[in-house]
Amino acid sequence: MINHLKYLSVFIENTPLSISTYEYAVNLAHYCSLPLEVYLAKGLNSVGLKQGVEISSKIKFHNTSVTGFIGIFEELPKENNYILLVGLYYSKEKNQSFNKLKKEIEKFEIPLLIIKKELEFISFKEVVVCSDFEEMKDDNSFYMLRDLILPFKPEVKILHVKPDHEASTEEHVFEAEKEINYFQPYFESKLRTLFSSDIVRAIRHYVHDREDINLVALSKHRHGKLHDFFITNHTHGIIENIDRPILIM
Structure with missing residues (x-):
């Protein structure tokens, strides 16, 4: 059975890259005509995120109890019909986090779109x-x-x-x-x-x-x-x- 892409998800922390990734996800979901599920790190308020972007009925916000992207996998739906976007700075000092990330991806089979730097989504060329x-x-x-x-x-x-x-x-x-x-x-x-x-x-x-x-x-x-x-x-x-x-x- 083919699992087609049903919606996009994005995990947001209180960092400039993460906020930029959220805006990237909003634009990508808009152009793809897909719903967007936004998962907020613990303590992050959606009010500020809703300012400056066009919020449609297809965008839904979720408060979570996690503080980092590794923990979010436990709170995500397990079906394989969406892509998770995450803004992720890379450094050699964070290899341990990436080892955990690989295990989570293997376990939950979640396609992951990693955004490395702040950028505006325009199109895929x-x-x-x-x-x-x-x-x-x-x-x-x-x-x-x-x-x-x-x-x-x-x-x-x-x-x-x-x-x-x-x-x-x-x-x-x-x-x-x-x-x-x-x-x-x-x-x-x-x-x-x-x-x-x-x-x-x-x-x-x-x-x-x-x-x-x-x-x-x-x-x-x-x-x-x-x-x-x-x-x-x-x-x-x-x-x-x-x-x-x-x-x-």
Whole structure:
């Protein structure tokens, strides 16, 4: 059964990045015509947040008892039909928090859109989907991503990082065509293959060289190298070195 994207959620703390992420979420939900569930950290008042943005009936505020984003997972709905946005500064000193974050994501299967810096949402122009073409355990993440970006008709790049120049196997060619088909005919979709033994560095350089990329998507629902990549410290490298919004799905 396909789980389509039903609404967006955002967790808000009393920080400039978090407030900016809330405004980003409001605009994104508006353009996607989706409801927005806003979860407020303990002690945060919604009155100030409602000023300066157009509040529609599709926005609902929730008071919570948590003070940080790790605790919010216990209070979120468990169904897999929404994306959670969170503003998150990254530093090497906070690796412990990211280890906890990875465990929570694996446990609750919640797609997470991480916003690294204060920015205004305007549109998705170019979306990069990182892939190793291993078999998907669950292809719902691709449908969720497609639902999210459909209103903007961005160019979608399927980015495949290989450790060497060996020819693609028949299975990999099949998986590549399958993943591209998730996005065609809805979007202009292209395959890009990078040859590098350093996955993080290859993705970082590819993204940094292209200003139009404003969403990087990484799926954890795989059997192969990309799943191993997600559950290792390489995830910290992606979050630390790429300043564009990152969707972990």
